[in-house]
């Protein structure tokens with residue numbers, strides 16, 4: 001990245017010296033001889049760093065500094081000031097200047113100051129861009145769906161995102177629970193804080209407590225150093241407890257305590273720590289049923305389900321399938337750098353009617369595969385492999401399931417099935433026609449007749 005540096009200095013000779021001193025750096029230099037010119041350049045060029053004198057004709061350095069801090073506060077400003085006017089430099093720092101250099105300066109002083117400011121500027125720029133990228137990716141706009149169910153969900157999530165209320169998102173695997181919880185965070189007043197997901201099912205029960213609450217040195221064998229838990233790390237942000245239905249009963253009890261008192265202790269510690277987190281939980285289990293059979297605490301259930309949002313499975317909101325399909329096709333086209341192919345009507349019909357056990361994740365995978373298989377500008381039936389039945393091992397399928405697999409998924413026609421059956425029987429009987437006929441449940445004559453018809 002080439003960095004744009006603006007040097008503001010009314011003395012031409014001084015400007016030249018500065019430009020010369022910075023000539024080894026990978027930067028592009030803009031010059032201004034007075035405050036007005038400087039602001040003009042700053043507003044029209046993408047300046048990453050400003051070096052300015054304080055005493056300037058037509059709007060002084062202080063005014064330029066204020067302008068910069070108001071319009072783009074992330075741009076660092078280095079003040080160059082005459083020896084003896086340090087007071088002004090201090091005021092400038094208070095107004096947001098990054099650092100100051102007094103004249104006459106040693107070349108290294110100016111260079112190191114500029115280097116440091118550029119590093120900061122690059123980092124700030126990167127953070128800002130990453131944040132924008134994340135916010136764009138996880139915004140409500142990117143949650144696709146125009147079914148009445150989905151519109152209602154987005155409306156509710158939009159409302160609750162403005163509050164600190166605990167949210168419970170339920171829904172089958174792959175319905176978008178994590179996506180929705182990220183969007184809720186990004187649209188909340190905590191968006192500048194962390195969004196921290198913890199998968200309660202992936203962490204062994206014995207470790208989950210330490211993971212959530214942290215521990216003091218010596219709290220248990222192996223605890224060689226104090227460690228912060230997720231509740232502390234997520235401070236100021238949102239803690240997303242995924243698969244909450246998999247949390248063991250004793251961890252549930254501790255978690256309930258935090259929800260009730262907004263406080264917790266690290267394992268092996270006695271100091272209470274304030275929990276400043278918003279909690280969003282998610283599960284694909286039926287918590288009410290778990291409460292009924294005592295595997296989930298009833299009191300905790302009421303605490304976490306203050307604001308429940310249920311995302312229905314895709315098969316209950318088939319209206320969303322066309323929009324989602326186009327969304328994913330566009331996403332993959334961008335990623336693969338090619339023109340978005342058209343989905344044939346037949347394919348769209350298949351997608352709409354498929355049972356979608358894996359929900360949106362499954363739809364996304366099916367379309368990714370279809371994009372890879374279809375190299376042209378159309379996705380047709382033969383590019384789309386719907387593998388609902390593959391989840392079962394072949395040996396456990398009944399004949400109807402096998403037929404459905406052959407006809408729907410593999411798209412084999414009747415003639416092809418017949419040819420394949422006959423070939424199979426012949427090969428496994430060492431081309432003994434009588435034996436092959438017996439395997440197929442046909443008379444020898446009928447098999448001969450069919451073989452002739454097939455030209456075999």
Ligand SMILES: Nc1ncnc2c1ncn2[C@@H]1O[C@H](COP(=O)(O)OP(=O)(O)OP(=O)(O)O)[C@@H](O)[C@H]1O
Nearest residue numbers: 142143144145172173174175176177178179360361
């Ligand atoms: N409405 C939607 N619009 C666009 N993409 C979606 C939508 N819902 C889900 N997705 C995508 O589907 C995939 C699965 O979503 P996500 O991980 O949020 O599901 P989940 O409910 O948390 O699943 P699991 O229970 O398996 O953890 C992700 O790639 C996500 O981006």
Ligand SMILES: [Mg+2]
Nearest residue numbers: 174177178242
């Ligand atoms: Mg998830």
